[in-house]
Amino acid sequence: MTGRYDVVVVGAGIGGASLAWFLSERASVLLIEAEAHPGLHSTGRSAAFFAESYGGPGVQPLTTASKAFLHRPPAGFADGPLVTPRGALHVAGPGAQGALDDVERAFLASGVAAERLDAEGAAARAPLLDPAWRQRALWEPDCTDIEVARLHQAFLAGARRRGAVLATDAPARGLERSGGRWRIETAAGHFEADVVVNAAGAWADEVAALAGTRPLGVQPLRRTMVVADLGAPVDPGLPVVFDVAGSFYFKPDAGMIWVSPHDETPAPPSDVQPEELDIAVAVDRFERATTATVRRVVRAWAGLRSFAPDRLPVYGFAPDAPGFFWCAGQGGFGVQTAPAAGAMAASLITGAAWNAPGVDPERYAPARFSGV
Template identity: 55%
Template sequence: MSQDFDIAIIGAGIAGASTAWALLEAAPQLRVLLIEMEERPGYHTTGRSAAIFIESYGGPAVVPLSRASRAFFGEAPAGFPPLLHHRPSLIIESPEDAGGLERVAAEYDEGGVAYDWLDAAALAASPAGQMLKPEWRNRALIEPDCHDIDVAALHQGFLRGVNGAKPTLITNAQVTALDRIAGMWRIITRAGVFTAPLLVNAAGAWADGLATLAGAAPKGLMPLRRTMAVLRIDPVPPADLPTVMSSDGSFYFKPDGERLWLSPHDEILDVPHDVRPDEMDLAVVIDRFEQASTVAVKRLESSWAGLRSFAPDRLPVYGFDGAVDGLFWCAGQGGFGIQTAPAAGRLCAALLLGGTAPVDPAPYATGRLGISNRPYRKFLMYFQ
């Protein structure tokens, strides 16, 4: 196998896989390498996502990426199965959060997101309302155009490539050193040494550490732990139960067959590693749920945790480094990386190849974090 590539992407989670797919969609002749440190791609954040498409999620500045991804999810290209299952999102008002729904509605209005109000009677009659204690069902907001995402099918579809062109995937390939020599990156991994003129940093929670190896300044990415509990409850959750979120951000839940997924909506600062759920976090969120709900929790069936990485302004980082030639950032997708992956991948491909971006890239540019956003012109000329 050749060790020389046109573009090397470090990180084969949803960020790296979607970028590889979009690059090959735009330029099938490219030799694209995906380098993954784990035994299988998507082991960390991608494989531990609740996988919900909620257009409003991430706030108004992220809405354009979600909106630009919607058509892909609704009618995915060849090679992808159906990716969405309709499930509205319901925001209920916490008794301790008076005015919380007005705050949420203001964000919806700013982002142009469609929603409806439910009064107490409508909420009480709904599948969610029938699970809630009276003090939790005064009113709610419902965002109707929301969906569960088949994240495994989405990720595998990206990895399979497009129109017969697919990236070269190397696993068990932790990067140990990076050198820039005569306009080429030499990427030293536990699986071998590879070269490419352009390096894409899609390493998720490890992105700042990888940048340091490349001689770039870190972006202040914060790996934040989020926990999920899988519960058996009585009665079992109805199939048409929406995703239910508390306005104060203290928990959310959604059905998964006869089980209920419950998260404390937590964001605990952590370090990049194979993160595990904390017993206290699980106990706290189950207690919160029991205080709000009329159902009985029979047992905690399983649990997991994942890391969601945010830049200081909570927007993703897409673009050339500006200080280190040939280094491109695709990081900081937080908790919205799955639902924005189609547009984000195409945005990164457009920036890398000089094409037309699906959304305005300016809000996500690396320069906003203190480093000039100077494109790597030499590489762009290589494909013109």
């Protein structure tokens, strides 16, 4: 397999897929994916919610700018809705109630809708919370579940309809700039492109090194998710519940509870698996914050959330390698920011006009690390 393209995107997870969908309107695009199926790693292991507050104030503009697309996608884009109502409840443990004030101020500063609740209001939203954890709370009404697989497949299928090509089982083995073009060697063949996009997720720094470009210090961090059986079906109307101190979050799904201990353990790029200790910590933190008891752990998994040193995503051309474009460091917010991030990155590559209120592409440019 060979070919010449305007752009080759390395990585077909949600970041690469969304970018390919936008790019393929104006350019010939090849997506190369190391695995047999796109989205095997971070995208396929997402907690699947949209919360404008998640990721902090630097990420929030991209999340907010993605909201309209997710709620009202283009006609024919997907075979069903991309989001469903959920709501999020932000709580604090004993002695940490003051932290809710900081979160509320952050909500007000960013324009994210939130409502202060007293103990009665918090109990009405999440009655399984221990009384010590629901003295008061913040309600984020616009939080939704995201149909991650549907969104990801819609971007991939839409990109192919626009002429993009997807090559799987095609890990990049060589990247070389010659004659003003990139030559890309993969297990599936050799390709040429004007632009190479590094959308390799946890492998982003490895792809940069392969291209002779300075890595940015993108660090994969392991995050654990546990599916717990509480002995009776869980109310499907429960919100996502976040500890403002960052020690856990949980949400209902198919009669069970998904619980994460919000762990961030450095790990090498790999098909990461959950650790028994992290599973136990998740169960313990959930039981301490609620009146429920976990009867059994049905299953557990782990994923890698990759962050640049300042925990903001990286979108833009590398200052030290012509035609090498970074699309990396999406942390745990890559799915909910995919529409705006993909559109912004495509505009940076093609020069097409694009803007969204509050989104400054320079904030995410790799040049911000030039002095590091």
